Structures are given as C-alpha cells and as structure tokens.
Amino acid sequence: MTGASASDARPAAAAGPPGIGRSVPRRLEGIVIPLGALTAGLAAFSVFVLATGKSPATFFALAWRGGFGTWFSVQNTLSHASPLLLAGLCVALPARLGLVVIGGEGAIALGGTAAAVAGLSLRGWPPAVALAAMAAAGAGVGAVWLGAVGALRHFRAVNETIASLLLAYVAIAVMNQLVEGPLRDPASLNKPSTAPLPAAFRIGDIPGTEVHWGLVVGVIACILSWALIERTSWGFAARVAGGNVRAAEVQGLPVGRLIVAFTALGGAWAGLGGMIEVAAVQGSANASLASGYGYTGIVVAFLARQNPLAVIPVSLLLGGIAAAGSLIQIQMGLPNAAVLVLEGMVFLAILASDALYGRIPWLDPDLRRGEVGP
Numbered sequence: 001m002t003g004a005s006a007s008d009a010r011p012a013a014a015a016g017p018p019g020i021g022r023s024v025p026r027r028l029e030g031i032v033i034p035l036g037a038l039t040a041g042l043a044a045f046s047v048f049v050l051a052t053g054k055s056p057a058t059f060f061a062l063a064w065r066g067g068f069g070t071w072f073s074v075q076n077t078l079s080h081a082s083p084l085l086l087a088g089l090c091v092a093l094p095a096r097l098g099l100v101v102i103g104g105e106g107a108i109a110l111g112g113t114a115a116a117v118a119g120l121s122l123r124g125w126p127p128a129v130a131l132a133a134m135a136a137a138g139a140g141v142g143a144v145w146l147g148a149v150g151a152l153r154h155f156r157a158v159n160e161t162i163a164s165l166l167l168a169y170v171a172i173a174v175m176n177q178l179v180e181g182p183l184r185d186p187a188s189l190n191k192p193s194t195a196p197l198p199a200a201f202r203i204g205d206i207p208g209t210e211v212h213w214g215l216v217v218g219v220i221a222c223i224l225s226w227a228l229i230e231r232t233s234w235g236f237a238a239r240v241a242g243g244n245v246r247a248a249e250v251q252g253l254p255v256g257r258l259i260v261a262f263t264a265l266g267g268a269w270a271g272l273g274g275m276i277e278v279a280a281v282q283g284s285a286n287a288s289l290a291s292g293y294g295y296t297g298i299v300v301a302f303l304a305r306q307n308p309l310a311v312i313p314v315s316l317l318l319g320g321i322a323a324a325g326s327l328i329q330i331q332m333g334l335p336n337a338a339v340l341v342l343e344g345m346v347f348l349a350i351l352a353s354d355a356l357y358g359r360i361p362w363l364d365p366d367l368r369r370g371e372v373g374p
Contacts, residue, residue, distance in 0.1 A: 029357055030305050037353035038303065041346030048341060054332055066327035067320025078211040081319030082280075083108070085218030086273035087297025088304065088311040089225050090146070090266040094160070095306040096229055097262055098242045099153065103164030104270040105294025106171025107145050111138035111271025112278040113175045116194045116285035117183065119201045119278075127200040134201070134275050142271020145171060147264030154256040160263070172290045179285055193286035203280035214276035218315070221269055225308035228265075238262060270294065292340075296322075299347045318343065 046056035067077045090104035118137035122130040149167060152158035185195040203213050229235035241248040241255050248255050273293065278285055300318060304310035325339045 029360070030307070033353050033356050033360075034303055034305055034350065036356075037349040038346060040353075041342070041349035044345045044349065045342045048345070049334075049338075052334070054334065058332060059328060059334070059338075062328050062331050063321055063324040066324025073320075073323060075210045076323040077316060077320040078209075078215050079281075079319075080322045081315040082212065082214040082218050083273045083277060083293040084296055084300050084315035084319055085215075085222055085311060086269045086276075087293045088300030088315055089221055089297075089308060090142075090270035090273075090294070091298050091301035092304060092306040092308055092311055093225060093229075093266040093269075094150070094259075094263045095301060096235075096238045096242050097259060098245070099150075099259065099263065100161045101146060101149060101164045101263055101266060102161060102298050103146055103149060103168040103171075103294070104266070104297050105290060105292070106164075106168030107142035107267045107270035108274040108277070108294050109175040109289045110145055110171045110274065111142040112274030112282075112289040113178055113183075113194075113285040114138050114141040114271070115275035115278050116197065119197045120195055122201075123198055130198075130201050131203070131279065134279060135272060138271040138275030138278075139268040140271070142274065143264040143268035146267025146270070147260055149267075150260040150263030153263075154259045168294065175285070175289060176287060179287065183285070185284070188284075188286070191286055193282075193284040196284050197279065201279060202283065203276060212276070212280035214273075214280050217272070217276060219312060221272070222308045222311050225265075225269075229308060234258070234261070270297075296343060299343050299350070302347065302350045 042060075046059075049056045049059050066073055068074055087104045087108065090107060091101060094101040115134040115138035118134045119130055122133055125133075145167065146164065149160050149164045152163050153160045179194060180192040183194045184192050187195075205212050206216065229238065237248065237253045238258050240251070241253060241258055245255060274289055277289060277293075282288055296318060300311055300314050303318075304314045321339055321342065325336045328334055328338065329336055
C-alpha cells in the first residue's frame with residue numbers, strides 16, 4: 001500500500017460518523033502535509049546551494065523569473081509541463097490501488113516510436129486519420145507494456161516497482177535498437193532517428209501562443225482520470241482495493257482486473273505522451289524520447305498525492321523549475337543537474353511526510369479527543 005494515501009488506509013473505527021467538523025480537517029491533510037514536505041525539500045536544497053558557495057535566494061529568484069516571470073518563460077513552462085501531466089498520471093492511477101509503477105519512461109519511449117512508425121506508414125492519408133492512428137498506436141503500445149506489469153503482479157505476484165523499472169530499461173533499449181537500426185533515416189547522421197513525419201502530421205501550437213496542443217490533451221486527461229476515480233464504480237472499487245485489498249476481495253471486487261486495467265491505463269497515458277513528443281516537439285523518434293519525463297512524473301504523482309486534478313498544478317510547478325534550468329546555469333554557474341538534486345530532495349521529503357498522515361492532532365479530531373493513538 002505504498003502508493004495509497006494513509007488517510008484512505010485508516011481503520012474504519014477511526015473514521016467515525018461523517019460531519020463537516022471531522023471531514024474538513026482531514027481533507028486539510030492532503031494540502032498541509034504536501035506543502036510542508038515541499039517546504040522541507042526546498043529548505044534542504046537551500047543548504048545544498050549554500051554548501052556550493054551560492055545564494056539560495058538568488059537561485060529561487062532566478063527559478064521564478066525563468067519559469068513564471070515573463071510571458072516567454074510561462075510558455076516555456078507550459079511546454080515543459082505538458083509531458084509531465086501524462087507522465088504523472090502514469091504513476092498516479094496505479095497508485096490509487098496501492099501500486100508503485102515507475103516505468104513511465106519506457107512507455108513514453110515505445111509509445112513515441114510506435115507513433116512515428118504509424119505516421120510514416122500512413123503518408124498520403126488525411127491528417128486527422130493519421131494523427132488518430134498515431135495516438136492509438138502510442139497509447140496502445142504503452143498500455144500493453146505497463147499492462148504487462150499489472151498482469152505480472154496479479155498472476156505471478158511479481159513486485160510492480162521492480163518489474164516496471166526493469167521493463168523501462170528494456171523499452172529504452174528496444175527503442176534505441178529500432179531507431180539506430182531498421183527504422184533509422186539514412187539522413188540522420190549525428191543523431192540517429194526515424195524519418196521526419198510529414199508536416200501535415202505534426203501537432204501545432206495553441207493560437208496566440210508557442211505552446212503545443214499537447215498541453216490541452218494533458219489537462220483533459222487529468223480531468224477524465226479524476227472523473228474515473230471519483231465518479232465511477234470502477235474508481236470506487238479501486239479506492240477500496242487501495243485501502244484494503246483483502247476487504248475488497250471479500251466484497252467480491254475484481255481486484256485482479258483492476259490492477260491490470262489501471263496499470264494499462266497509466267501506460268496508455270504515458271504512451272500518448274510519447275506520441276505528442278514525436279508529433280509536437282521532435283518530429284521523429286529518437287533518443288530524446290528518453291529525456292527523464294517518466295521519472296519526473298513519479299515526483300509529480302507523489303507530490304499531488306495521486307490526485308489527477310492536483311497533477312495539473314504540480315506539473316506546472318516542476319515544469320517551471322525545469323524551464324528555469326538554463327537561466328540558472330548561465331547566471332549562477334550551477335549545472336543543469338542542480339534541478340535534479342532539487343527534485344530528489346523534494347521527493348525524499350514527500351516520502352518521509354507519508355508517516356505524518358493521521359498523526360497530527362490539530363488536523364485529526366479523533367487524535368485531539370484521544371480516541372486514536374499516535
């Protein structure tokens with residue numbers, strides 16, 4: 001149950017009767033604790049910056065300016081946030097079942113490759129048909145790839161974290177083999193890639209901006225995923241299984257099918273993200289598909305507490321930090337890897353904060369009355 005919210009896993013006896021006075025403080029946990037973890041991660045990173053002889057205040061000022069300070073930087077942030085939306089969903093959806101699936105990077109790589117193959121195979125077709133086929137190819141390959149992780153977990157009890165991570169390495173190796181071998185465009189000399197997609201098969205920008213339509217697709221995906229979790233019987237069953245698998249099985253819920261379905265859906269979103277990278281950014285499948293978006297999606301999902309709607313602002317935050325990386329490097333002399341250090345410290349703080357759920361008296365009326373032990 002690593003990926004499930006601690007508040008979901010709380011015993012029924014502790015929940016008590018519903019009421020505004022009881023539900024509001026507990027809902028605040030989902031806001032206060034992640035914000036506290038984010039603050040702690042930023043504080044730890046400030047110590048790291050001080051150790052390098054630089055000013056944390058300067059770092060965060062540049063991060064703000066590079067990510068949100070101007071219209072150009074905002075557009076850059078939105079472009080960086082677009083793939084993070086789908087990569088975050090790849091982790092967040094299985095996590096509602098208590099699964100920690102971290103193989104989104106592989107699904108993005110294979111999904112983008114499949115989309116490129118589909119697009120090149122449909123030269124001369126109507127653009128709308130070709131783009132739909134590319135999206136289906138990318139999402140389908142991603143769904144099969146990570147759906148296999150769910151099947152291994154259900155039928156063979158293989159740990160999904162290890163399986164998804166190892167399959168991500170396999171997927172990236174397969175992508176590299178295809179791009180550098182049978183699918184390679186002879187004209188791509190310095191950077192092996194597939195042949196460029198026809199111009200008509202490229203995804204353009206939102207009118208009036210330099211941000212491609214993949215951002216809108218990601219936001220819609222987050223909204224649809226939230227509706228699935230919160231407004232459907234399958235979502236309810238997933239929440240029950242994420243809180244207590246044995247109780248779900250006793251109630252006759254199809255836990256196995258849920259595991260396979262939610263891992264496959266997460267893979268589909270990641271594969272679609274790969275397709276958007278190819279059609280909107282790269283123009284072909286190449287090694288840039290494995291650029292770390294899948295791993296950053298892990299931080300997005302955990303900071304969002306596996307809430308698909310919360311994935312949107314968290315993706316914007318991390319997208320802004322990534323967009324400011326070059327400015328920070330130029331102005332402060334810090335390497336781009338400093339941004340990865342920041343993400344790592346925030347992620348560790350988020351993991352550590354999981355132990356605080358249900359243990360802070362002023363956020364839990366039961367603890368204030370002494371009904372539940374710490």
